[in-house]
Amino acid sequence: MSGSASASGQTGVSDGFDPSADANPDSRRKNDHIRLALAQQQVPKRNAFDDLRFVHHSLRAVDQSQVSLATRVCGSDWPLPFYINAMTGGSAEAGRINAQLAQAAAATGLAMATGSQHAALRRPELEPTFTTVRKQNPSGFVFANVGPTVSPGQAVRAVEMLAASALQVHINPVQEAVMTEGDRDFGSWPARIQAIVAASPVPVVVKEVGFGLSRPTIERLASLGVRTVDVSGRGGTDFAVIENERRADRAYWYMDSWGLSTVLSLLTAGWPEPVAGVELLASGGVRSPLDVVKALALGARAVGVSGHFLATLNERGTNGLIDEIREWSVQVRALMSLLGARTVADLTASDLLLTGPTAEEARLLGVPLESLARRSARA
Template identity: 75%
Template sequence: MSSQEYEHEGFNPGVDANPDSQRKNDHIRLALEQQQTVQRNAFDDIRFVHHSLRAVDQSSVDTSTRVCGAHWRMPFYINAMTGGSAQAGHINALLAQAAQRTDLAMATGSQHAALRRAELVPTFTTVRKHDPVGFVFANVGPTVSPEQAVQAVEMLEANALQVHINPVQEAVMTEGDRDFASWPERIRAIVQAVPVPVVAKEVGFGFSRPTIELLASLGVSSVDVSGRGGTNFAVIENSRRTDHAYWYMDDWGFSTVLSLLVANQPEPIAGLQLLASGGVRSPLDLVKALALGAQAVGISGHFLQVLTQNGVAGLVAEIESWSVQLRSLMSLLGASTISDLQATDLLITGSTAQEASLLGVDVSAFARRSEGHLL
């Protein structure tokens, strides 16, 4: 990305004397660099079976969903990105403006920096300044105390709390945490302390079925599988290291698609809602994630790229375009609701099919999910 494009509407990553803030600026810069080329990912292993005479009238399509007990007009949202530096605060303000204008939910990035340094709080509270009544996710990791988790929710007057689970990122990060054994009980304590629903969110490496089952037992209400295929924090943190020692971690983890497949096999986990993010490049990827069982889908990297290149107006136009295309694709697939999408026929191929089969998923069954429906 050229400096001229990045400086649209005041974007300038610059250098920050505060190490926490500089790390946030590094994350923004490196995440944008990863967006320069649209790469193949596991969503390309999923194809819909085309039934020519199953399409429904677009006027009958209902794109709404319920997430964390709230009604959403659209089943996608602006997922966690940033906060904790002047540049990050500027991005959060612009994202919030787009969210407010499109009635879209949004999440902030990790609030740890603001919990440590009061002067960084405005880089997060700017979200509520620009989107006072929208649905907002607060964001902390499992290393914070229950009291700090409550503080993060109060800081944003948040409707829900994302707890990001990022051991791979921490392991590669030079200054990262190394004590992971206490995380399950810390998550349980956070769930018990905060007054809003808690979403356990990976940061791009996906969740296995046993991990999802453990999270459900800890009391989280939703899981965002956030799998491999989008912004890669192992690559980002390795790029920040002077020795680049963890070059071999580029392909670590589960893809978003594989995470969704194992999350629902052999059967869905009662009472646990699935969200998805990671590698969602287009409305078609969005529809595939919904068809695989997600109630809503988070988008980060693509929306950030649009924002930095085209500003708030450009992002609003992109979100509105995605909404139109979502309705069109659902109509084509004969799905009047999100629930209908989850009964459409899917062909699962490539490495995703191989990996899913090894994990006990009957991938052939997805090609026959609509049996009994009239053509």
Template identity: 80%
Template sequence: MSSSRLDASGARFDPGLDANPDSQRKNDHIRLALGQQQAAKRNAFDDIRFVHHSLRAVDQASVDTATSVCGAEWELPFYINAMTGGSAQAGDINAQLATAAAATGLAMATGSQHAALRRPELVPTFTTVREHDPDGFVFANVGPTVSPGQAVQAVRMLGADALQIHVNPVQEAVMAEGDRDYGAWPGRIQAIVAACPVPVVVKEVGFGLSRPTVELLASLGVGTVDVSGRGGTDFAVIENGRRADHAYWYMDSWGLSTILALLTATHPVPVPAIALLASGGVRSPLDVVKALALGARAVGVSGHFLATLTGQGVGGLIDEIHNWSSQVRALMSLLGAHTMADLKNTDMLVTGSTAEEATLLGVDLPALAHRHG
């Protein structure tokens, strides 16, 4: 281990790593994302309510929170989703997130590894995840602009169990230095899926995957998607904040909410041959359970866990993950759900703007309110 690394509670990476535009951008993202988390407010998860049935609850000891993701069995149906990497600060955060993941058995994704593919000196800011969590389930992360060979390199860099391909045209459009050539992305995704030695998840970055997009991805051979909708960290706002001219101020709140993306992907029938993950705007265990009840196999959490880590340290994050685990089990018990599958039989009310949008997109909301049989 490098002499610039300390234990899991202190800084591990030399700040000199940040003397390049890639690392500076990563630090900007961390700072601006934390600022959004501090201002977190109502989102579409609040348009969803469970119908309470007093005598349908089951014993908490009988509840099984296990789920299957990318061919692996997870004990918990939520995970630390993609955040960062590629700078000294990002490397420190990844080391601490991995420490918490290892202590709790939670799966974890890194942020985009493009910086490390371009600059070998940044590789340790990602591989620190495996150093601190050698046995956990880890997602590698690239975008559709890389070659299949680079995608495989990213997987091998981490000894990853699966690969996230992030699709982020909105972020790229607003980013001053962003890519603008989107037309080749479907073909590139298909090529990466064919070359990758591990399962591939295609993930939005907070703007939602529409049903036609999920259907297209299924036709390209993708087996799992993370719908990652609006409601959490907004990368249009972040990239606009990095621009001196703030030219794209009107892009705030672009896209589909996480709830709307789940509703359209599963109703009137689920898109065949593809599994759903959900992230974007997840603030509590109740949000986790709502997403699971709408068809997600597991739920990714980024902003809340990052804010907990920066405010309370690794120990605080470990405690929070344990609290969420207990509360997810308690909520499933109240809903009469012994397993993840049972959550799909819960009655749910959709109200507000989400109801208006879902109705326009053909979702049968009354049926969702009468699922218990």
């Protein structure tokens, strides 16, 4: 990533990552992902969060001093209801980015996830590009990250590599299908996820990678023992587009915008009632504190941010990202105050208006939009 976050300084990180290791296919792919993800951030785009608006009630605002941003995820208390979601690892450049993201997480109390650790499980020399996260953030909440193709033993090894607080298992069949070197055997994934959940010494979060989780998928995951999911919907970094750009033939040009949006995934997960026993996280297309608050209002316990924070790091360095996270915290508190929400849970009683294409999709999936607009009356 030429002119990237690592070039902006302000970190004091002595990386020690060997760029000669980047000649391997895993590292080249990781660097491609960083470059193409940043390119997508340069083109602002509308997404389903823009179809969602709060109903304004002028006399329901509360003092900002009465607002708590705390939330509880995977049995742990977090001071903030958003986090740095999975991005990268597995190359020298990715290692430097992980070190800087971890510094920002440590300075702000934010939870953080690494990118997929498959490269390090295959190539031990790449482990430092992931373990730097724990080195830079020794006491923070850190997610390890694997896909369902690893064995239970490898999943445990990924957790141990980071002394992780929880484990993300990413499910990405769309990305794999477009990727030239991707997996093509998806039928075993449910059984593999179940085995990973049983073996993991820490809570497991199953997440999509930007294509959304349908309600039947969440229900299936619950039957496999999964207790936390990140719906990670359409609207942000598009890995179908990224993998198509990596192909010489660009054969999957028509896959742009495949999947369910984050808003639609959250709506269907919560209606007509929440999927029993499953806590929701949300990511995908989160561009602002307002998007964070909208996702929380739709039932997410916390909201993951990837592309926006990566772009901020690239443009402004570690200190700039720290400043951005702190400003987001101030603005999330202000928005909750305006909505009369003293806690994150209170946001689920706020009135919401859904319009546009997302409203039509939601109707087709049975979401009662009029009830969504009158939630405060029921509360």
